[in-house]
Amino acid sequence: MVVIVDRFTIEHPFLLSDNRHYPFYVWKNVYRRHWAVRYALTPLYAYAMWAMYQCAKRRQSTLWLLALAACTMAVLVPSPLLEFRYFTVPYFFFRLNCSPPGTRGTVLELAWFAAINALTVWVFLNKPFTWDSEPGRLQRFMW
Structure with a gap:
């Protein structure tokens, strides 16, 4: 997870060019506070991934969960912009398949x-x- 954060955390110019959106403030007030913040949050990411797995494993096979994780990472990891709309479809798939x-x-x-x-x-x-x-x-x- 630290390697993913290190390699794919990009400060895209459009992210900080429009102060009318949540991502602008999240990036400015959280990620830009200190260079280590992005790494300090990796335990939170790991816990979220574990909690989501625990929630969905009762209803879906491990193969299905791995496919959902792979598809979600394929969409989110290389994306240069932090936009919450990119998270909605994976969230709906996850939520619909949880207990x-x-x-x-x-x-x-x-x-x-x-x-x-x-x-x-x-x-x-x-x-x-x-x-x-x-x-x-x-x-x-x-x-």
Whole structure:
């Protein structure tokens, strides 16, 4: 995982050119803080991979899970941009093939997504800003 992070973590110019998106702030405020942050997060990535495997192994074969992991890595690892939309299709495939989380897990997941979406709508409506290159034109934050 450290080798993947080392070889494929690219700071694409488009990533830091548009401050209207979440990835801009994630990159600026997390990954750019210190060169070692990207490596310090690899245990979190490993835990997430293990947790996802534990969730899905009850319903799918190891071969199916390896194929999903390979396809997901083929899409995400070489991508120079950090865009959350690239994660949606693999997430849906994973989620559809996991054991149902139960009522509590479903409510927590729904609350988490609702909070993210509510925050995004609030920022969109209440925090417009202008760019120096386009004075007088309001810009708005978007997903």
